[in-house]
Amino acid sequence: MIGVVARSEEHDVVREFFELFKTPWEFYRDDGCYEVLIRADDAVGPKSANLVIVYGSQPTAFDQETRSFLGRQRHDATLSWNGDRIPVYGRCVTLAPDPEVPDLVLEDTREPVVAMTRANGSTFVRVGYDLFREIRFLLTTGQPSVHAGIPTLERHIAFLRDVIVSAGVPLAEIPPIPEGYRFMACLTHDVDHPSIRLHRFDHTMFGFLYRAVVGSLINVCKGRTPLTTLWRNWAAAIRLPFVHLGLARDFWSQFSRYLEIEKGLGSTFFVIPVMHDPGRTVDGPAPMMRASSYGVSDIADRLRPIRAAGGEVALHGIDAWLDSSKGVEERERVSRVTGACTAGVRMHWLFFDERAPERLDEAGFTYDSTYGYNETVGFRAGTMQAFKPISARRLLELPLTIMDTALFYPSHRNLTPKAARQTVGQLMDEAERYGGALIINWHDRSLAPERLWGDFYVQLVDELKGRGAWCPTATQAASWFQQRRSAVFDSVHREGDSVRVKVSAGRHLGLPGLTVRVHTPPPPDGDRAIQWQQPRRFTDLAFRSALDTHVPLGTLGAS
Numbered sequence: 001m002i003g004v005v006a007r008s009e010e011h012d013v014v015r016e017f018f019e020l021f022k023t024p025w026e027f028y029r030d031d032g033c034y035e036v037l038i039r040a041d042d043a044v045g046p047k048s049a050n051l052v053i054v055y056g057s058q059p060t061a062f063d064q065e066t067r068s069f070l071g072r073q074r075h076d077a078t079l080s081w082n083g084d085r086i087p088v089y090g091r092c093v094t095l096a097p098d099p100e101v102p103d104l105v106l107e108d109t110r111e112p113v114v115a116m117t118r119a120n121g122s123t124f125v126r127v128g129y130d131l132f133r134e135i136r137f138l139l140t141t142g143q144p145s146v147h148a149g150i151p152t153l154e155r156h157i158a159f160l161r162d163v164i165v166s167a168g169v170p171l172a173e174i175p176p177i178p179e180g181y182r183f184m185a186c187l188t189h190d191v192d193h194p195s196i197r198l199h200r201f202d203h204t205m206f207g208f209l210y211r212a213v214v215g216s217l218i219n220v221c222k223g224r225t226p227l228t229t230l231w232r233n234w235a236a237a238i239r240l241p242f243v244h245l246g247l248a249r250d251f252w253s254q255f256s257r258y259l260e261i262e263k264g265l266g267s268t269f270f271v272i273p274v275m276h277d278p279g280r281t282v283d284g285p286a287p288m289m290r291a292s293s294y295g296v297s298d299i300a301d302r303l304r305p306i307r308a309a310g311g312e313v314a315l316h317g318i319d320a321w322l323d324s325s326k327g328v329e330e331r332e333r334v335s336r337v338t339g340a341c342t343a344g345v346r347m348h349w350l351f352f353d354e355r356a357p358e359r360l361d362e363a364g365f366t367y368d369s370t371y372g373y374n375e376t377v378g379f380r381a382g383t384m385q386a387f388k389p390i391s392a393r394r395l396l397e398l399p400l401t402i403m404d405t406a407l408f409y410p411s412h413r414n415l416t417p418k419a420a421r422q423t424v425g426q427l428m429d430e431a432e433r434y435g436g437a438l439i440i441n442w443h444d445r446s447l448a449p450e451r452l453w454g455d456f457y458v459q460l461v462d463e464l465k466g467r468g469a470w471c472p473t474a475t476q477a478a479s480w481f482q483q484r485r486s487a488v489f490d491s492v493h494r495e496g497d498s499v500r501v502k503v504s505a506g507r508h509l510g511l512p513g514l515t516v517r518v519h520t521p522p523p524p525d526g527d528r529a530i531q532w533q534q535p536r537r538f539t540d541l542a543f544r545s546a547l548d549t550h551v552p553l554g555t556l557g558a559s
C-alpha cells in the first residue's frame with residue numbers, strides 16, 4: 001500500500017493522479033501500514049516505510065535532516081530518463097550526483113534530479129520536482145504545443161512505478177488497456193460542413209473554389225500531392241454549379257462513406273445544434289465565420305443511418321462551454337432530433353477554458369472531447385487516458401489527440417502524407433506503450449474535394465486495427481474508463497512467496513474487461529537497496545467484476 005502525504009490544497013489532484021495510476025493507495029494515516037510513502041508536503045512528518053519517496057523543488061525538512069545537497073533551481077526544464085524526455089513546467093532542483101541512482105537528469109547539463117539515502121532500515125529517494133503541481137498543470141492548462149508529442153503524465157507514472165518496483169516492492173495496478181486489445185482509438189467527426197449546397201456565394205464556397213482550382217495546382221507543382229488530386233478537384237469545381245442546381249450529387253455529403261470505412265467499429269459524429277449562430281468568446285461575440293450553415297434538424301434524416309449502424313451522435317457545442325444553461329439547451333436540441341440522450345460534447349473551434357468542464361458537467365454531459373490542440377497533434381494533458389478535470393464532479397475528458405486539419409493545413413503542421421503518417425505512427429507507438437485512447441477527429445468533409453484526405457484516413461483506420469486497437473464510440477470509451485475508475489483494491493499484500501490480490505469493479509455489459517497487472521521486483525542483489533537496470537517483469541490477470549487470487553513472486557513472466 002502507498003501512503004501519500006500532500007498539502008490539503010493538492011488532495012484533489014492526488015486523487016485524480018491515482019485514478020490514472022490505478023494502484024492501491026490512501027492519504028497517510030497515523031495508524032496506517034505502508035510499504036511506500038510518497039511525501040510532497042515540505043513539512044516535518046511521518047517517514048516510517050520501507051521506501052520513502054520525497055518530491056519537491058524547494059528545500060524540505062527531510063533535506064535538513066539528511067543534509068541533502070540541493071543545487072540550482074530551474075524553471076521550465078526538460079529531464080531525460082532512460083532516453084525518454086520529461087518536460088517539467090514548474091520548478092525543479094538539482095541534487096548530489098550518486099552512482100546508485102538512475103539517470104534522471106537535466107537534458108542540457110546532465111545534472112541529476114534524483115538522489116538516494118538510507119537510514120534506519122528505510123530507503124529514501126529524493127526527486128527534485130513537485131509531482132502533483134506538474135499533474136495539475138497538465139490537466140488544467142496543458143502542455144505547450146512544442147511538447148505535444150511527449151506523454152509527460154504517463155512518464156511521471158512510469159518513473160514512479162519504476163522507483164517502487166526497483167526498490168523491491170511488488171506493485172499491482174489496473175492499466176488503461178481494455179482486455180484483449182493493446183489500446184483504444186475513437187474515430188470521431190466534427191460535422192461542420194455536411195453539404196456544399198448550403199454554401200452559395202459565401203466565403204466557404206469561394207474558399208473551396210480557390211483551394212480546388214489554384215491550391216491544388218500549386219500543391220502538384222510543389223510535388224506535395226499527386227496529379228490525380230488536381231483532376232479530381234478541378235472536376236469537382238466544374239460540377240459545383242450542377243450540384244447547386246440539384247443536377248449532381250452533393251460531394252460534401254460523406255456520412256455513408258465514413259460508415260463504410262468504419263464498418264464494425266464505433267463512430268462518433270459531433271453535430272451543430274443551430275445554424276447561423278457564431279456563439280461567444282469570453283470577451284464578446286465570436287467571429288461570424290464560426291457560425292454554421294446548418295443546424296442538427298437540417299440533417300435529421302442523415303443521422304438515422306449512423307445510429308442504426310451503432311454509431312453515436314453527440315453535440316458540437318457553440319456556447320455550452322461558457323454557460324451551462326446554453327449547454328442544456330444545445331444538448332436537448334440534439335437529443336430531440338436523434339430521439340436519444342446526448343452524452344457527449346466537443347466544442348466547435350475547440351473553444352474552452354479551465355471552468356468549461358464544470359459548466360459542461362452541470363449541463364448534464366458525461367464526457368467532453370475538446371481538450372487538445374488546433375495547431376498540432378499530440379497529448380495536451382500528457383496522457384491518452386480519459387481523466388476527470390479537477391473542476392468537474394463526474395464528467396470525463398477524452399483528450400483529443402489527432403485532428404486532420406492540424407496535420408495538413410498550411411497554417412498548422414502542413415505535413416505531406418508521408419510525414420503525417422510518420423507523426424501519427426509515433427503517437428500510436430506511445431498508445432501501444434502506455435495504453436489509453438487515441439481520440440481522432442476527421443472532419444465530415446475531409447474525404448471529399450478539395451481536401452481528399454480519404455486515402456490517408458483509410459490507411460489510418462487499417463493501421464489502428466492492425467496494431468490491436470479497440471475502436472468504440474466515445475460514450476463506450478468513457479464508460480470503459482468509468483468501469484476502471486470504479487475498481488477497488490480490497491487487498492494487495494505479500495503472503496509468503498506470493499502476492500494476494502483482491503479487487504472488485506462495477507461491471508459494464510458489452511465492454512471489454514479490466515486487467516490487473518502485478519509487477520514483481522527483481523531478486524535481491526547484495527546490499528543494493530534499489531536495482532534499476534532490470535527488465536520489467538509482470539503478469540496480467542484479466543477479470544470482469546471481481547478477482548481474488550495469489551500471484552507467485554518467483555514465477556512471473558518477463559516483458
Ligand SMILES: [Zn+2]
Pocket residue numbers: 190191192316347348349
Ligand atoms: Zn467545428
